[in-house]
Amino acid sequence: MSIGFGIFLFAVGAIMAFAVNVSLDWIELSTIGYILMAAGAVTVIIGIALMARRRSAVSTEHRRTDPVSGESVTRRESDVI
Structure with missing residues (x-):
């Protein structure tokens, strides 16, 4: 959601900066x-960082x-962070 919102902010900012000629x-x-545009770029970067962090796993x-x-018992745990 944050990546999409960042792209939206960037697009609206680009329209306001380059396409609107209202004084x-x-x-x-x-x-x-x-x-x-700067806020949109920061939001996209934060969204990508959070997504990469969410996908890491510990096994x-x-x-x-x-x-x-004499039985051998193996226990496996996987935690998604």
């Missing part, structure tokens, strides 16, 4: 467009031998 006395639309394997019966 207002109290606000500069091209500056607001550049700010939105643990324990092997034990029962001294009475």
Whole structure:
């Protein structure tokens, strides 16, 4: 969701910075467009970092031998972070 929202912010900012030729006395639309483009880029970078972090996994394997019966028991755990 954050990657899509970042792309949306970047697109709206690009439209405001480059395509809108409206002149207002109290606000500069091209500056607001550049700010939105920067916010969109930061949002996409944060979204990619969070997605990469979410996909990492930790796998643990324990092997034990029962001294009475001689059976080997293997226990595997996988945690997704």
